[in-house]
Amino acid sequence: MNEKPTYELDKILSSVEPEHFNRYRNEEDTDSQMSVSEFFNRYIGSYGLQLSDVIRQSDIPANYAYGILNGNRTNPSRDRVIALCIACHMNLTDTNRALKTAGLSPLYSKVSRDAAIIIMINKCEYDIGIINEFLYGHNLNILSTSSNKEA
Template identity: 35%
Template sequence: MNSEHDIESTEHLLQELKKIKLDPKALHAFQEQYTPHYSFQSLSDYLNYYIAEHPDLETRKIYIDANIPPSYGNQIFNGTKKRPGKYKLIPICIAMGMSLTETNRALRLAKAPELDPRNKQDMALIICINEKVRTIYTVNEFLEAAELPPPSGILNHEI
């Protein structure tokens, strides 16, 4: 089961809501069709749901590929670290193989800014995510080849 398709994107829902006029029956039909199946109250809820839906993922490998200490990763996954910084969370999302939509959802839950296609480093990160890069080492190689400095904290996690 692919979580990206199970959970309607916010953009899709907003487009569908534009079609609903001041018609209570249409609103009720919409609510029936798009009843949320999953409600993530926290970043850790979302990350743990994602891992459960992707049994091939192992936290040990995620931490290695994201270049983060297991103690820090465990704090994020168990919810004691509720708001990791944007460039601390992105390597985890990349190592988990999240899409851009899924990564931005994780960033929103962490109350961090989403990836911005107008920011040069974020442009490169978006490309890496779209190309399904799975390690922060590959991301850093790409940034270096593109002559872009890595965003603060993405190369070496100063925790």
């Protein structure tokens, strides 16, 4: 099974009929074995996002972002995964799933910088520049993507 929080799995299970247990188990097992590139490609496809828009909005150099999305860059930094999540307009749950899929720690509300990012995601602020201004304004390291060297 993947690393979703128990409360999230309990919520999902509350709507699963006994005869659909195998489908649930297969989906959860597949989810836990997915690479970060598979995760993003599935998400981008599911929401009909334009890959070029996601890459541009992430503020990550195009060749690096394409490397993450095509599986050539298997260990992207936490900031770059967060930037891709923001560019995809992911909610907090999906952002943390992406981070875990990439083998990175999820956003944690007891860490000030993470809390600030969580606030912005929860307010549906998906502009990296605005998020970085918010972080900088609170003396926190900005998201390191391409044009900046912080974090």
